[in-house]
Amino acid sequence: MSGYKKRFTLCVSKGVSIPATLIKGDTPGGFMAVSAGVHSREYVGIRAVTRMASSLTPGQIKGTVLFLHCVNYEGFIKRTPDTMTDGLNLNSVFPGERHGSAALKTADFLCRKIIPRCGFILDLHSGGFCEQLVPHAYFQGTSSPEVSRLSKEMALYSCVPYAVRSEAENGFYSYAGQLSVPAIILERGGCGLWSREEVSLDIKDTLNILRGMGFLNDGKAPRKHPVRIFEKGKYINAPVSGCWLPKKNAGDFISKGEVLGEIQDIYGRVLHTEYAGSPGVVLYQTASLGIEKGSPMIACGLL
Ligand SMILES: [Zn+2]
Known part of the structure; x- marks a missing residue:
């Protein structure tokens, strides 16, 4: 079987679109989404996704990996606060509304079109525009024991020092967990800044998580890290x-x-x-x- 890579734009509605790259691997397997830019000024993950989506090849992928480069792309370009064009924080409005405003429509789109396809979701974030942050992860803690276990396992494949069991009921990854999809948020960087070092660490963590969950065929063994759990x-x-x-x-x-x-x-x-x-x-x-x-x-x- 031969895989492929394609770049495209997911049209949520008029004026709301998500740039994406889908890599279908040469080897069959599951489906994982790696997203960034749910918050428009959290730049480390956005840059990391651009680099990974550009460099990974179908020969390296087992199954399918969907990169959502920047979920709030319009906000990213305009450097608006971490809300969509309707002034709503996407991560506060799940499951959204099909005929609602931009954030509501985007949440509804992710719930109907993306989450049900996924076996795993990794959502890359940073601290907010005025937030200082130590790298850490949140893993699903309120869904089924198996979903929580797999979410925690994803977090342990990152090299952040801390991971927190999340009881959040809203947001992309939280809602994914409620729909039985293991999911985590990886937080690195903040204050509206990004550095090459932080991007490299986001890439290193994402690749190791892909490896650990069985999506990367690069001959390297996945490595679990001594992440302290809260x-x-x-x-x-x-x-x-x-x-x-x-x-x-x-x-x-x-x-x-x-x-x-x-x-x-x-x-x-x-x-x-x-x-x-x-x-x-x-x-x-x-x-x-x-x-x-x-x-x-x-x-x-x-x-
Ligand atoms: Zn965020």
Whole structure:
């Protein structure tokens, strides 16, 4: 059997399209999607997908790999915030609506046309435009034990130091898990930046995950890494608007009761002090000085 590679555009609706590359391998096997750009300013995964989709050949692939280069491509080009043209965050609107606005239609398209075809989904993300982040993964933790086990196994094929069992019920990978497709998010980079080193690590992780799940025929053995697993994550939003002064860095370990940071008003008066409720590690936190009430402030993996 001889495989092929094709580049095409998936048309979700007028004005919403997803650039894609499909590589059908010379050897039969399953179907895996590797996506990036669900959030338009998370660049590391987008660049990694471009490079992998360009360099991988059908001879190296077992089964089929679908690369979704940039799910929110219009937002990526316009450098809009991490929402689609309708102002909605795609990862908050699953399963979407067939006749809704751009994000709703895209979620519906992914649910109907992409997820049901997939045996596995790897969704590449970074910290947000104003977010400092330590590389980590989220694996499906609320679906069936087998889907959770396979999702965790995918995470262990990455070289990130931490992975968190996710209880999220929304988002591309979470919804995939609910439809019995093992899926993870791999997070690397942040603050609207990307570097060659980060892209190389995303490529290394993706190739090892493809290898580990049986999609890569390159003669190399997949390697599991000593990824530290956190069974729970805590995601804290700012309780007031003001100036956010973190006391820790992403990747720092924290002990119970330790000060994570404080919010001051513009005159320097303390409005709020955030304490760690449990020991764990800082996964990501807001890097900008200004912070708005209700927006993400700091997230921790809990021991
Ligand atoms: Zn993201």
